Amino acid sequence: MNKFNRRDFVKTASIGGISIGMAGRFQPLFAGNSPEGGKVGIIGLDTSHSVAFTKALNSPDAGSGFEGFKIVAAYPKGSNDIKSSVDRIPGYTEEVRNLGVEITNSIDELLARVDFVLLETNDGRLHLDQAIQVMKAGKRMFIDKPVAASLSDAISIYRAAEYYKVPVFSSSSLRYISEIADINSGKIGKVLGADTFSPASIEKTHPDLFWYGIHGVESLFSVMGKGCKSVSRIYTEKTDVVIGMWNDDRIGTFRGTRSGKAGFGGTAYGETGILTLGDYQGYNPLLVKIIEFFKTGVVPVSAEETIEIFAFMTAAEESKYKGGIAVETESVMKKALAEAKTF
Numbered sequence: 001m002n003k004f005n006r007r008d009f010v011k012t013a014s015i016g017g018i019s020i021g022m023a024g025r026f027q028p029l030f031a032g033n034s035p036e037g038g039k040v041g042i043i044g045l046d047t048s049h050s051v052a053f054t055k056a057l058n059s060p061d062a063g064s065g066f067e068g069f070k071i072v073a074a075y076p077k078g079s080n081d082i083k084s085s086v087d088r089i090p091g092y093t094e095e096v097r098n099l100g101v102e103i104t105n106s107i108d109e110l111l112a113r114v115d116f117v118l119l120e121t122n123d124g125r126l127h128l129d130q131a132i133q134v135m136k137a138g139k140r141m142f143i144d145k146p147v148a149a150s151l152s153d154a155i156s157i158y159r160a161a162e163y164y165k166v167p168v169f170s171s172s173s174l175r176y177i178s179e180i181a182d183i184n185s186g187k188i189g190k191v192l193g194a195d196t197f198s199p200a201s202i203e204k205t206h207p208d209l210f211w212y213g214i215h216g217v218e219s220l221f222s223v224m225g226k227g228c229k230s231v232s233r234i235y236t237e238k239t240d241v242v243i244g245m246w247n248d249d250r251i252g253t254f255r256g257t258r259s260g261k262a263g264f265g266g267t268a269y270g271e272t273g274i275l276t277l278g279d280y281q282g283y284n285p286l287l288v289k290i291i292e293f294f295k296t297g298v299v300p301v302s303a304e305e306t307i308e309i310f311a312f313m314t315a316a317e318e319s320k321y322k323g324g325i326a327v328e329t330e331s332v333m334k335k336a337l338a339e340a341k342t343f
Contacts, residue, residue, distance in 0.1 A: 037068020037293060038226035041114030043107060043130055044121030046078030047094040050143055052283045053118060054096045065288045073102045073113040073145035082205060088111045090219040102187055111137040118142050118291065124149035124206060128341075131157050135164040135226035140297060141289045143170040145218075146210040147306060151314045152339035158303040163343035165172045169293045171301050172218040174198070174264055176285035180222045188270025191242060193251050196220040196266030196277065200256025208320070209313040213256040215264060219277060220244070221309050223268045224252045228308060232326040245326070311336070 011192050040057065050240050054071045058062065076093045080084035097103055104110040107130060111117070117139045119130055124146040134141045147170040148154040161168040183191060198216030209217060221228075227247040234241040240256035257263075266277040289300050308329070314336070315327040 001067070018287055020158050030221055037070075038115040039072045040069055040116045040118060040294070041110045042071060042074040042096070042101075042118045043110065043134075044078035044119065044144075045074055045076040045096060046088050047090075047120050047122045047129055047144065048092070049283065050074065050118070050120045051095050053120075053287060054099050054101060056284060056287055058099045058101070063284060063288075065291055067141045069116075069291050069294065071099070072095070072100050073104050073110050073298060075098070075104045075107050075110045078121040079126070082123055082255075085122040085205055092167070105154050107133050111139060113141065116140050116142075118144070118290070120144045124153070124210060128153045128156055128160075129170070132160055135160055135166040135168075138164070138166055140166065140294055142293065144166060145170065145208065145214050147310070148208045149210060150339075151307070151310045151336035152341075154307055155336055155340040158307065159340065160343055161303070165299050167293070167299050168303075169290065169299050169301065169307055171286060171289070172215045172261055173283050173286035174215045174219045174280065175222045175301070176289060177219075177262075177278050177281055179275055180219065183223050183268050185274055188268060188273035188275050190271045191223050191225070191250070192269050192271060194220055194223045194266060194268045195253045195255070197255040197257065198224075198264045199262045202258070207313060207317045208235075209240070209242070209256065209316055210310075212290065214309070214313065215258060216254050217242075217264055217313055219264070220252050220254050221264075221305060223277075224250065224277070225303050226308050228252070228329055230313050230326045230328050231312055231319055231341075232324055233316040233319040235320045240316075241311075242319075244312060 044050060057066050057069055057071050077091050093103055117134045119127060119141055121130060124323050127148050128141060131143060148157055157168060196216045197217040198213060200213035201210060201211060203211040228244040229247050232243050238259040242254045244252045264280045267276050286336045294301060311329045311333050314332045315329050318332060319325060319329045
């Protein structure tokens with residue numbers, strides 16, 4: 001028996017007509033104010049995000065919206081076998097220690113010292129096990145990209161969040177560039193289609209787009225919304241072009257680059273205008289949303305949308321191995337649901 005298996009969920013939420021085994025959006029379940037400020041802990045010092053977030057929150061002149069929140073403890077262990085990540089741990093550990101952060105020897109030790117958690121481990125394969133420990137302790141948690149290294153683990157994490165009644169938030173910082181907010185507020189009317197791009201370097205331990213292409217894919221979903229029904233992918237060693245067909249016949253594309261000048265951006269095509277997505281604006285816009293989430297328990301991005309992003313990337317992976325034919329997101333969801341853990 002699966003070691004996390006407790007009980008089945010009420011199955012009402014769905015993607016593409018398929019139940020994902022959760023009771024729905026988290027906002028009504030978990031909304032509730034917390035006292036201003038709080039002690040924040042980091043799991044995983046194998047990514048530059050950990051250092052950037054610590055510098056932003058622990059600075060004497062912390063930006064607006066960060067007041068009272070401080071990184072007080074960190075557990076350094078992230079990836080065990082991704083060399084680019086493992087090699088960063090000693091240097092990043094020393095950097096955050098010099099910013100006044102206590103380095104702990106275990107996740108349990110960390111959880112005893114903090115109110116909220118940034119799960120920053122670069123290796124998505126470890127996220128489910130690490131997240132379960134945080135949820136059992138009842139701590140609100142942000143999970144950095146990728147939320148998991150498989151669609152089934154992503155579903156398992158959100159099922160666990162529902163079971164333990166602990167809200168979970170995951171997002172790329174690219175979701176919060178200002179032009180996306182303008183589009184979502186209706187500046188160009190209904191979005192009829194979009195093209196986005198980002199670097200898409202590949203790590204052999206993860207499905208291709210999970211490692212870095214997720215940034216551009218998240219931008220695509222940020223303006224298109226949910227409802228992608230099929231995905232096809234053209235792959236070369238230097239470039240990916242991924243085409244998504246939405247349920248209402250809108251088309252969204254993502255270009256992932258592995259050569260030439262790197263960059264982030266895109267274009268949204270609306271009923272009343274066309275808007276170019278702006279430049280990457282750093283981590284602070286995302287960190288503002290994380291702190292708001294810690295304060296309120298209101299999840300800025302629904303579980304359904306995050307899971308659909310991972311279904312899109314999983315379908316793109318399958319399309320690659322099938323020579324670029326269109327793959328239905330429904331088919332990859334069915335397989336992942338059968339593999340996902342219940343609680």
